[in-house]
Amino acid sequence: MGASPPQDHRKTELPPLKRGAVALWQRLRWKLRLRLQRQMLLARAIRKRRELRLISDRRASIRKTDSLAVICLRNEAVRLPHFLSHYRKLGVGHFLVIDNASTDGSAALLAAEPDVSVWRTEASYRSARFGLDWTNWLLLRYGHGHWCLTVDADELLVYPNCETRPLPALTKWLESTGQVAMPAMMLELYPEGPLGAEDYRAGEDPLTVLPWFDAGNYSVIRQPKLDNLWIQGGPRARVFFANDPRRAPTLNKLPLVKWHWRYAYLNSTHTALPATLNHVYATAGGATTSGVLLHTKFLPQILEKSAEEKERREHFADPRRFGSYYDGLIEAPVLFCERSTRYTGWRQLEALGLLSRGGWL
Amino acid sequence: MTLGFVMLCHTALDRAAEVARYWASRDCPVVVHVDKRTSGSQVAQMQSDLADLDNVRFSTRHACEWGTWGIVAATQAAASLMLREFPQVRHVYLASGSCLPLRPVEEMRAYLDDRPRTDFIESVTTADVGWTMGGLDYERFTLRFPFSWRKHRWLFDNYVELQRKFRIRRAIPAGIVPHLGSQWWCLTRQTLSAILEGPDRADHDRYFRKVWIPDESYFQTLVRQVSTNVESRSLTLSKFDFQGKPHIFYDDHLQLLKRSDCFVARKIWPRAEKLYASFLSPTAGDEPRAEPNPGKIDRLFAKAVERRTTGRAGLYMQSRFPNGEWAQGRTAAPYSVFEGFADVFENFETWLSKVSGSRVHGHLFSPERVEFAGGVSVYNGAMSDSAALRDYNPRSFLTNLIWNTRGERQCFQFGPSDNQKIAGFIAADPNAQISVISGAFAVPLFQSNRNFSEIRAEAARLQRIESDLLAELRGPHVKAKVRIWTLAEFIESPMEPLQSIVDEISPRSLRRLAEVPRMVDLTGFGQFLQNLRNQGMQPVLMGDFPAGQDYPNAAGRRPRPYLVK
Incomplete structure (x- = not known):
């Protein structure tokens, strides 16, 4: 839902490795800490379930082999028609949606759908750790044993051969290779002119309005603590954070996981626990299978939304520091530059090295 | 004279039934074996689906766990049934439930009619196979494998290690020269019956029961004893990924499969509607075809495996992040x-x-x-x-x-x-x-x-x-x-x-x-x-410059700008 909180500003390096017993003890202590953290997350999720009220119950139609989509949203009525059709085409079996106090009729729209169950909450997005506690609860309760796709309403998943091979084919392949999670970095799409200038109507493909993206300006580092890659960059880093790159949005995501009730998302869907889930990349020179989340944040509605979010202060760990970021957005900036690339499909993304088949021919 | 198909099925029985119907209705008898672990209701459904065809039989069911004897036992049972029930069959084709014919049966029959004595079975000595994963090739025949590879990997691996360490070996029976090859073959009645009805069958079975992955070695080895005309290749197109698992074909492989000119391909994704519709349609294969040549697409698959294992040099992205030590391919180009x-x-x-x-x-x-x-x-x-x-x-x-x-x-x-x-x-x-x-x-x-x-x-x-x-x-x-x-x-x-x-x-x-x-x-x-x-600084990196005013340029030793003659 909207902007994702940036990665915590903690140190990314483990303490220098010592030999023998000390090293063993350090590792063990670190592992125990992560374990405790995961248990805390699960406890929070279980506690926060009380904030959710089931308003549209279609859970009976969930089959054992279905892939599930879990979404937490607020005022996304404009995006939802295309969002649902995109994911239905990919073969999502059931949508579990958390509606965080929408006022634009999103809930009613969703309640009319036969494959969508809706929970409603008026509680604070921020104090539910940016909705993650609610998401973790639904995953814990319904996700176990299913391949679960946790996305925002402005994220559209593409992966190798997605137009001919539905999600069950992908997940079967991932399982056969022993991958229990698939990474899909966010690729931010933007219009040619200033933000908010185009016209977008519900149901249209957002790509017609937002066809441009940054092809190759991403910073990638490995964070040993959680064993994940931290990817930043893209148009927002280029335009809004060129002088403070550390605060630029985190783009790595782990949206597709064969869920186990013991798992928990830690920081949006950027990282999850146990930490082994984050190790979805090849380190010996090869490449695993990955997708891309097309981020349609910059549809024309972004201007009003930014003004509203700046007031609500429900995003970011320290919203004050991002006031200027919202101001930047409200001023209808141009993200397009002469080296922008026009989106044509997943094959193009593969050629550019933004996603890879990982041997899935 | 005709061709009979033995089909080993375990899932997606509706698709298997579709393929069985395609063959049976074109006058090719089919014997279906369904894994014992598949639920009875699914089997009953398949049987009733195919009830109207009088040249389809269902053989005794065996449990087919990968790498075990069950698959061979199932093949033996089904092949024996085929030879017994359909005397007009000359070639028996072993296929799986996820196979799909790529060319019309008539072409295949004509192809085999031209080669009435030929056995098509990949059969390679252990010294020459390059494709076994995990390093077990000759040892498949000399070690014992009492533990399930799927369920008890640790025991499996360590028991192998133990036997290696203490050099415990099984003796290979006299007359058997271990050969390996693809599980999918096409054998003549003479050869197949010689294997199944041979006097040594009980001994062979007893030995192969404990060989690792006998479905890739039983027929492949024994065929060498009885056949005079082995063509060592499989008529089934089957590709393997980087882990040695069979590649699955999807709708987007339609052109690729058409180009392969093979008779049968596996494995097909059960929901590949376009592939099933296109290859099982009555008009399929109207275009002229050449000799089967899976080599045409080998390169493509080899490339896919390479992408997985070595990737693209100099690319750092969400699913590729080589370790720091990886000096080769730090960057993409000079x-x-x-x-x-x-x-x-x-x-x-x-x-x-x-x-x-x-x-x-x-x-x-x-x-x-x-x-x-x-x-x-x-x-x-x-x-x-x-x-x-x-x-x-x-x-x-x-x-x-x-x-x-x-x-x-x-x-x-x-x-x-x-x-x-x-x-x-x-x-x-x-x-x-x-x-x-x-x-x-x-x-x-x-x-x-x-x-x-x-x-x-x-x-x-x-x-x-x-x-x-x-x-x-x-x-x-x-x-x-x-x-x-x-x-x-x-x-x-x-x-x-x-x-x-x-x-x-x-x-x-x-x-x-x-x-x-x-x-x-x-x-x-x-x-x-x-x-x-x-002034007290020591300029050392510039080399030896004389302090005088007359260093090269002033001395006019060289005209400026420099020009080469």
């Missing part, structure tokens, strides 16, 4: 780094880009901004010229630049006043060609209009930074191609170094440089260095 050249020559960048046909940037790691070629503010891939963005992750910056400009050689200037964090990475990169004129940083200082105390401090700072860099470039871990000259050496004879650098950048245009860049006026530079010395 590039050149020049230190000091832009200080010594007035128009080095334009000159270099002209003679070498490569892209020449300014100081990419300059502290103010990234000096992309042409002074643009965004470069390929929407890379920003913000120094802060670059310095946030200099490695990603460089690897991105080289990746984004694949196909065009990149050159850039580097110097002691630039951000040095990237130096170690470049030095250890085999793709880098680094050329350094040491001490050249003094030339702009020499030309500058600053107070001498400032110049002296700055010269000392830059010299310290450049010394560190040179130490790094002379270190033991350097993989880059490094050339270092002192300023004095270089201006003594600048042509040779330039020629060799340009030759290396653009090897195709091997010719003498017709035009050289214009060197800055160094009259008085020797005295300048002497002044630095007199």
Whole structure:
């Protein structure tokens, strides 16, 4: 839902490795800490379930082999028609949606759908750790044993051969290779002119309005603590954070996981626990299978939304520091530059090295 | 005379039934074996689906766990039933429930009619197979495998190790020469019945029951004893991924499968509607076909496996992040780094880009901004010229630049006043060609209009930074191609170094440089260095400059600009 909180500003390096017993003890202590953290997350999720009220119950139609989509949203009525059709085409079996106090009729729209169950909450997005506690609860309760796709309403998943091979084919392949999670970095799409200038109507493909993206300006580092890659960059880093790159949005995501009730998302869907889930990349020179989340944040509605979010202060760990970021957005900036690339499909993304088949021919 | 199909099925029985119907209704008897672990209701459904066909039989069900005897037992039972029930069958084709015929049965029958005595079965001696995964080939026949590979991997592996360690072996029965090959074969009645009805069958079965993955060795080995005409290849197109698991074909493989000209392919994704509709349609295979040739698509699959295991050099992304030690392929393509050249020559960048046909940037790691070629503010891939963005992750910056400009050689200037964090990475990169004129940083200082105390401090700072860099470039871990000259050496004879650098950048245009860049006026530079010395600094990196006023240029030993005869 909207902007994702940036990665915590903690140190990314483990303490220098010592030999023998000390090293063993350090590792063990670190592992125990992560374990405790995961248990805390699960406890929070279980506690926060009380904030959710089931308003549209279609859970009976969930089959054992279905892939599930879990979404937490607020005022996304404009995006939802295309969002649902995109994911239905990919073969999502059931949508579990958390509606965080929408006022634009999103809930009613969703309640009319036969494959969508809706929970409603008026509680604070921020104090539910940016909705993650609610998401973790639904995953814990319904996700176990299913391949679960946790996305925002402005994220559209593409992966190798997605137009001919539905999600069950992908997940079967991932399982056969022993991958229990698939990474899909966010690729931010933007219009040619200033933000908010185009016209977008519900149901249209957002790509017609937002066809441009940054092809190759991403910073990638490995964070040993959680064993994940931290990817930043893209148009927002280029335009809004060129002088403070550390605060630029985190783009790595782990949206597709064969869920186990013991798992928990830690920081949006950027990282999850146990930490082994984050190790979805090849380190010996090869490449695993990955997708891309097309981020349609910059549809024309972004201007009003930014003004509203700046007031609500429900995003970011320290919203004050991002006031200027919202101001930047409200001023209808141009993200397009002469080296922008026009989106044509997943094959193009593969050629550019933004996603890879990982041997899935 | 006709052809019979034995089908081993375990899931997606509706698809298997579709294929069985296709064959049976074209006068090819089918014997279906369904895994014992498949639920009874599904089997009943399949049986009722095929009830109207009088040439379809269901054989005794065995549990078929991968790698175990069950699959062979199932094959034996089904093949025996086929030979008994359908005397008109001459060739028996072993297929699976996820197989799909790619060419009409009539063509296949005609093909086999031309080769009535030929057994099509891949059968290779263990010494010659290259495809076994996990290193078990000959040992499949000599070790014991009481533990399930799927369920008890640890026990399986360790029991193998134990037997290796203590050299415990099973004896191979006399007359058996182990052969391996694809499980999917097409054998003649004579050969198949000789195997199934042979006097030694009980002995063979007892032995193979404990061989690892007997479905890839039982028929493959025994066929060598009874057949006189083995054609060692499978008529079934089957490809394997990087883990040795069969590749699955989807709708988007339609053209690929058509091009393969094979008779049967596996495995097919059960929901590949387009593939089933297209290959099972009555009009399928109207186009003229050639000899089966799976080799046509081998290259494609080999490439996919390579992408998985070695990936694309120089690419760092969400699913590929090679370890730091991975020196090969740090960057995507060769590039050149020049230190000091832009200080010594007035128009080095334009000159270099002209003679070498490569892209020449300014100081990419300059502290103010990234000096992309042409002074643009965004470069390929929407890379920003913000120094802060670059310095946030200099490695990603460089690897991105080289990746984004694949196909065009990149050159850039580097110097002691630039951000040095990237130096170690470049030095250890085999793709880098680094050329350094040491001490050249003094030339702009020499030309500058600053107070001498400032110049002296700055010269000392830059010299310290450049010394560190040179130490790094002379270190033991350097993989880059490094050339270092002192300023004095270089201006003594600048042509040779330039020629060799340009030759290396653009090897195709091997010719003498017709035009050289214009060197800055160094009259008085020797005295300048002497002044630095007199002020207490020790300029060492520039090499040996005489202190007198008359160093080369003043003496007029060389006309300027330098021109080659």
